[in-house]
Amino acid sequence: MTEAVRASSTGGDAKKRAARTRTETRRAPSAYYWMVWPAVIAFAFFHTLPVVVGIFFSFTNYPGYGDWNFVGLSNYLNLFKDDRVLHAYGFSFLFAIVATILTNVISLAIALGLNAKIKARNFWRGVYFVPYVLAILVIGYVFQFFFSNSLPKILAGVPLFADNILTNETWAWTAIVGLAVWQACAFSIIIYLSGLQTIPAELYEAASIDGAKPARQFWSITFPLIGAFFTINIVLSLRGFLQVFEQIVALTNGGPGTATESVTLLIFRGGFSGGEFAYQSANAVIFFIVITIVSLLQFRVLQRREADF
Known part of the structure; x- marks a missing residue:
């Protein structure tokens, strides 16, 4: 009976360790985020944002300077x-x-x-x-x-x-x-x-x-x-x-x-x-x-x- 309890306890500990290992594996090191986020922010600022601004102005009559108005799909x-x-x-x-x-x-x-x-x-x-x-x-x-x-x-x-x-x-x-x-x-x-x-x-x-x-x-x-x-x-x-x-x-x-x-x-x-x-x-x-x-x-x-x- 004691051996069965000990085996059950050992099996439970093994499962906990395996679950903890999987969690740690899925969790990326904090250094990863410090390296990735600056690149993501720079990409969004210098690429994504200009693209969104360009799409926005494509629905206007903006000549590149001065005032502008929405013209819908005319362009x-x-x-x-x-x-x-x-x-x-x-x-x-x-x-x-x-x-x-x-x-x-x-x-x-x-x-x-x-x-x-x-x-x-x-x-x-x-x-x-x-x-x-x-x-x-x-x-x-x-x-x-x-x-x-x-x-x-x-x-x-x-x-x-x-x-x-x-x-x-x-x-x-x-x-x-x-x-x-x-x-x-x-x-x-x-x-x-x-x-x-x-x-x-x-x-x-x-x-x-x-x-x-x-x-x-x-x-x-x-x-x-x-x-x-x-x-x-x-x-x-x-x-x-x-x-x-x-x-x-x-x-x-x-x-x-x-x-x-x-x-x-x-x-x-x-x-x-x-x-x-x-x-x-x-x-x-x-x-x-x-x-x-x-x-x-x-x-x-x-x-x-x-x-x-």
Whole structure:
């Protein structure tokens, strides 16, 4: 009887200790809150609060100074009637789609090459990552000089490049694509390399034994197994290219005329120097919704084809 009581008491103590351990595990150390809360407050003050203020003013006629009045949904309705706004959205999507395709095709090709057994592989990885750490405005002005001065001399016999392509209303956007892709490939290559290194070498050995050629190995093994990395690259690339700004400012500043004016450049120009603060705030809200929807659709579609091993 005494042993039964002692066992029952021991079991009860064990349960209490387990419950106390679970409670202590769930309770974060006080140092955690001292580190997290300053970051949360700073984020709310410098990001969330300005967003809320911008949404509020999007329902007014505030020009950025002076008095203002509520106008309801007028700003949002007028956006769909504004040819300049519609052109900016069309240009941004065309630019983003072309740049995203080129970036991922080129990056994946380079990553496959770097992942192979080549000499000084780590050195070349560093070389390809350099564009990502350079200031885009500085590089942009270097590219501007190249397109406006060097290229016309080098390709003087080619009609398209005989003159400054940046002043060509039809083809100026291709120069911006070239700069954007050149820089974006650096980050995408690193992502693809990370994905390629997760694929077991035994799969390729087994495929080789079965007689699979390199092209078949790529489509049947490599591409399916880096599906998650492909999804991340596509989503980040398209989202980033839709918000293109610095490259345009450095090369064309939206010209010739408004031929290369993106949504972000239009919001900046109209909101901060064009007396359209409220109107462009509404444009920014719409643009945020568009980017969110596009990103969610990409995840929904692309994640279906991801493979696991």
